[in-house]
Amino acid sequence: MAKEMKKKIVSVLVDNLPNVMTRVASVLGRRGFNIDTITVSSTGNPDITRITMVFNVEEEVADQIVAQIAKMEVVKSVSVLNREKTLYRELLLVKVNAMPDQRDSIKNIVEVYRGSIINLTTTSLVIEVTGSPEKLDGFMDLMDEFDVVDFCRSGVTAVERNLQTDHGLE
Amino acid sequence: MKLTGAQIVAEVLLDHGVDTVFGYPGGAALNIYDELYKYSDRIRHVMTAHEQGASHAADGYARATGKTGVVFSTSGPGATNLVTGIATAYMDSIPMVAITSNVDNSLIGRDAFQEIYIAGITIPITKMNYFVNDVDDLEMTLRNAFRIANSGRKGPVLVDITKDVTAAKTEFTNKPPLPLDPKPSPTKEELAEAVRLINNAEKPVAYIGGGCISSNACEAVNELISRADIPAVHTLMASGIVSYDNELNLGLVGMHGTVAANRAIDQADLIIALGARFSDRVALNPKKWGRRARILQIDIDASEINKNVHIDKCCVGDVKEILERMLEYVDKAQHYEWHERVCGWRTKERVRRTLNHGMDPKEILEAISTMCDDDTIYVTDVGQHQMWAAQYLKFRKPKKFLTSGGLGTMGFGYGAAIGAQMGKPDCRVVHITGDGSLHMNMNEACTAVSENLPVITVIFNNSVLGMVYQWQTIFYGGRYSSTVPHRKTDYVKVAEGFGAHGYRAENIEQLKAAMADAMKQDGPSWIECVIEPEERVLPMIPGGKTVEDIIVE
Helix, strand or coil, rough: CCCEEEEEEEEEEEECCCCHHHHHHHHHHHHCCCEEEEEEEEECCCCCEEEEEEEEHHHHHHHHHHHHCCCCCCCEEEEECCHHHHEEEEEEEEECCHHHHEEEEEEEEHHHHHCCEECCCCCEEEEEEEEEEEEHHHHHHCHHHCCEEEEEECCCCCEHHHHHCCCCCC | CEEEHHHHHHHHHCCCCEEEEECCCCCEEEEEEEEHHHHCCCCCEEEECCCHHHHHHHHHHHHHHHCHHHHECCHHHHCCCCHHHHHHHHHCCCCEEEEEEECCHHHHHCCCCCCCCCCHHHHCCEEEEHHHHHHHHHHHHHHHHHHHHCCCCCCCCEEEHHHHHHHHHECCCCCCCCCCCCCCCHHHHHHHHHHHHHHHCCEEEEEEHHHHCCCCCCCHHHHHHHHHHCCCECHHHCCCCCCCCCCCCEEEECCCCCCCHHHHHHHEEEEEECCCCCCCCCCCCCCCCCCCEEEEEECCCHHHHCCCCCCHHHHHCCHHHHHHHCHHHHHCCCCHHHHHHHHHHHHHHCCCCCCCCCHHHHHHHHHHHHHHHHHHCCEECCHHHHHHHHHCCCCCCCCCCCCCCCCCCCCCHHHHHHHHHCCCCCCCCEEEHHHHHHHHHHHHHHHHHCCCCCHHHHHHECCCCCCHHHHHHHHHHCCCCCCCCCCCCCCHHHHHHCCEEEEEECCHHHHHHHHHHHHHCCCEEEEEEEECCCCCCEEEEECCCCHHECCCC
């Protein structure tokens, strides 16, 4: 019987060293868990880097994986992000083959998703959309009707809301 | 003061009180070895036959002395040969610093001769590792290596240094060693809850693990169990924390543990885990292990909590510090009924040996135990002899039983025994091994001869790979696949060929005579004890089973 898997978004602050992503990722790899997305980005402190990972694990091992990451020498802090309290975003680039007569309907969809067309030729266009992973999933569903040649997603980057100053604006 | 990278290596070792290192030279390590030559009045370098032996020697040195084991190797194969030794230390939380050399920075990544990416290889088996390609980073990196190896849950750290860095010069600041990381410490409330559990328990058991040795908690553990009348079981790693003749000591727990120890865990209402990690060789069935008990876990590694077994209450921190804080609040208690029951199991315990010919492993170990004093350090390899040694040797003190518990490394013993003897020249060191394990790294006999170390190697020769053979007998219908090698090794001749003393014993009297003679020698000895292939390690609880399924005959 397959165990129930839960999606976790984990934010890890680490020393800015070569190999640091491998070290952190290897904790999951060792147990055979796939990482859905991983992003590594700089922080305000040049010595510290932020790794944001999204992975599916069984609920009961999630805490232990986090504890194993937390004890690594390179790791300064780890937090499992609470989905309700977290702002998370992902960038999508999609290349679509589209003849001039299809452009308008694509353009309409892109507008609804507040995306933009960043490259246009007589036969194709490239669309950029930013948003939550669910929003990008929805956009990709609509793109199924068209001739998608290629697409690329950046992986999630996330930050927890500051509750005192948050006015619900996104 | 400007020093070369190689000089900095030597100076940092001296700063950390390192006077003995193990290793093997090579091209990329030439600068470091040139410096070790110049520092040889202050740092003794023990050259082994093989880097694996050096890594186990550094490990054995650390286990016997409590100090950091240091091992050197060259690049490429020198570095990869350390891997098993580093992994062994990692699994048993032994503080070790491995210093490998690599090719010149200009050749890195170009598949140069003897280039290997050892920092990549050792990520999963070190607490931390470093690749140093700038001499300005070297001093702090080495200091950090010692800090990390000894902070919190101890373990190995690897520092890989390019050859040009060992030659380059930089300013050496000569700082004192870095302070160890602060230890986590439970709150007063957490301690109070732990104490409440102990004081309210009617059927408590202490489950003692290797963390009690790392934390030097021997005294505190004994104080706890005698104060509150708590029967104790121990893991392979914790032999000697509670003296063998203490009536509260129920012995080894787990797969080959005593009936009393396993039954006590099964019947207890509180299990106090002290620096122990509920491994699959102890909690054979994690769902049913300690099923009637609440479990209180005291451990320095937060990631051990709830890893294998559900924990009811935990205190994360140093076992010794926590016990010392708790002790005055622990009620003096007498659990008459419980004590009577479990200690009754202990005294009634009989494992029946079904064979009536050949040397009895139990008698061999009892004879050795009788002839050696309480300070004797026993080092084992892995297999049946290891389990018999854990079951039948008589320990009164900690750090006297050195064994590869976590990784289960056959071939660990000889190197580790050499390291232990170097670290504890005044203690007798007895290396207990099997014919299978000895064949893996018997080459280290040459090291024991070169260093003139009086290590006594006792070989349990059953002519088969006994532990695997035992499993094939019980679980695989007696299909002895690759466990009967038909070797014709003459151990006496081989020992003598290395320049050691060789003895062969076919009965206990011959063993005693050989031991007596070996104990008079300055250099190493081998004593072959001929035993039957059918000897089994009992009791045995098969993997995934419980004490109800224990096999005793």
